[in-house]
Amino acid sequence: MRLLLGACGPSTPVRVRGISGGDWRSRIKSKSGRMPIDRDEVARKLAQVPVEERFVVRRTAIAAGITRHLVTAMLKDSRLHRSSTRIKPALTAQNKHMRVEHVLSYIDDESHEFESMENVVHIDEKRFNQDTNKRTYMLLDEELHPQRDRKSKNFIPKTMFLAAVARPRYDFHRKCRCNGKIGIWALTEEYVAQRSSQYRPTATRHNFIQQDNAKPHISPFDPDILAAGLEGGWSIRLIFQPPNSPDLNVLDLGLFASMQSLQYRIPIYKFTDLIDAVDDAYKTMSADTLDDIFLTLQSCMLCILKEDGGNQYKLPHMGKAKLRRANCLPRDLTCELELYKHAIRTLQSGDRGSVFLCVKTNTRSTRYKSVITLDLSPYIVIWHTCDHFRPEE
Template sequence: MEENTTNEDGATTYKHMSADQKRIVFEFLQQNSRNMKVKKGFKKIAATKFSISARTITRIWLLGKQNIANGIDFSGKSFGHAGRKRVEIDVNMVKEVPFNRRTNIRSLACAIHLSKSTLHRRIREGHLRPHTNSIKPYLTEENKRARLRFCLSMITHDMNLNISLFSSMLNSIHIDEKWFTMTKKNQRYYILPDENPPLRTCKSSNFIDKIMFLCVVARPRFDTLRNTMFEGKIGIFPFITKEPAKRKSKNRPAGTLETKPINPITKDVTRKMMIDKVLPAIESMWPGGNSGGIIFVQQDNAKPHISVDDPEFVEAAKRNGFDIRLCFQPPNSPDLNVLDLGFFRAIQTLQHEQAPKSIDELVAAVEKSFVELHHDKLNKIFLTLQLNMIEIMKKAGGNNYKQPHFDDNQCPNGSIPLQLSCDEELINSVHNHLSHSS
């Protein structure tokens, strides 16, 4: 039974009464009746007492009198079963729908002959889940073998513990380029209902001002008490140049030095950046100086990168007693570089909070974000890289795996490990796969 009431705002609400509530009302009326007739005024008293209308009191009294001989049953047919009947569907039929028809609710609902609202309710109930899918690099069989060989080269055997561990990567430096834009094409804001949204303008959204940066990081180092000895953030260097303005304007006179992005980025530009900026930064910040042995600088296979035996770089890398060598990561493998595993995204998140309006402000915002990003995140990304290598070996060199992430929950005692272990059976299976596929 539903009781119509009006709240303070004048809106109509509905009060569902259970069988027990109706029985209590009937018993109150029965106690205040004579010869099954309610005493004068007690229906109004009951309505006030139970906060229901006098009409509902009358219905309960009549229903109780009609069934008193056969045992009073106040279980209404509508209580607990009101509304439209639930549409039962077999969610497994979604598997038969091609993925290209599952990109939105409208398309999927049409494919399985359901209404959008019914399908939306099943998603909210957890029977279906949304998934964002990103395109991954295409891998040839040779690419997969190169990825497996790279993973095996990072594994060492600890004779004392009799287990296989990944390299600590303390002598590895990861470098990569990244475009940082002035703003995003689409930006989410949270505003008040009566607040005007911000107006962002640009002559063309396809030509938003952007600068390419070369980022250089290594594995952070800590002492036995977890005090930071080396943050691992060697530097982030913009590909920019200073040029005098050719004409005067309302903003500056002619001849004023303006910051311009270097475009295109060629091997000569990369070589100059590596020799003039990257090598001095490594030499000045590297823990232990030139007594730390060989330092490997890992880069991807982009065309502007110089070769590992570039004469000018090799000569410059040996100065001041250092032994710095270039190496390539496997082709089509951004998942084997810590910068692509999350470090760049973290910097971009901080950078966009600065809302730069000029090239100089953009450079300052990126450099500030690089400095502010905590080195603990960088350390965890290096461990995520080791988790990635385990997944790559499980997939025989493929990249069709769910991206793992290292977090504090994987450290029961609160101590972040330097190296992760690798299962011996997995290592043997990779060796067998390489021997049979070569």
């Protein structure tokens, strides 16, 4: 062997041993054992299974004729991902056209940029639960989960709240930033007990939910509302949002969910504790979070135009937190010209081109629709001047 190595070139021993390219590692592991299954073939089998049957791993594997390991491997490789869906309101053709009209009323006709929405106040009500049925904790081996009990999990006590918010902005007159949080009010009545009972002793305070609270969905043409909107030099009007459209209200879009997650961090056993927790969650919520929800509202409006007024859309991820850290977050989004023209053609095809009317005032951000349907639900308050907005404390 020594004579052979001495008589040949430096690359000959490599070829003799069968190691091409100088790779000395063994190939036994790569050439032996079970060969991997083609993931593209697995994906084709999964595609033949209806989406309605692909909700758990076991059922998906049986329907596709593959093993559960392959389904788990596809999830791990991100070839298959989990996605949650919620039931959305059913929309009629008229509802879709009204949604398109509502979105177009916030887009400038020339620049096709969304208005800043600084003259809009969103008002809505929500019932906050004292607790949720299912909670998840991270426990050590020797720890026990907290004891949680109620009379019935189907009848967890709740309290109605009314909230009003506007978009945060900087007040150049007062040289301070307005957080946009106008207020939140619990629709309850607090009074002193007149006599002792099995529920409370005499002279103790107790909160009750008002059964006959004032109906907030009042007509925008109500004489008292019109008169109140002109007091103090203001010019305030009420307009309704389109029917079956919770995605066009900032409170339903994300504000209430953000507050509910903060409220669930505190264990609650009484009505007073719930009111305090909701108030603290409202105060704790940052102005940046509220501003992000307004930007998400504009993103939803663009998706509504793409779906011709529908609500079966997937909201794109903007990465607002990353853009805000880089100081690149836009104040308002811009609608593409083709999309804007397509929305106009959608209204014209539905014989609703004459309904889309806007009354322009002396400022760009104070437009509103002059044609309003009265049988709609949550409303929006619009004012024409923002000089009296409350600054951030």
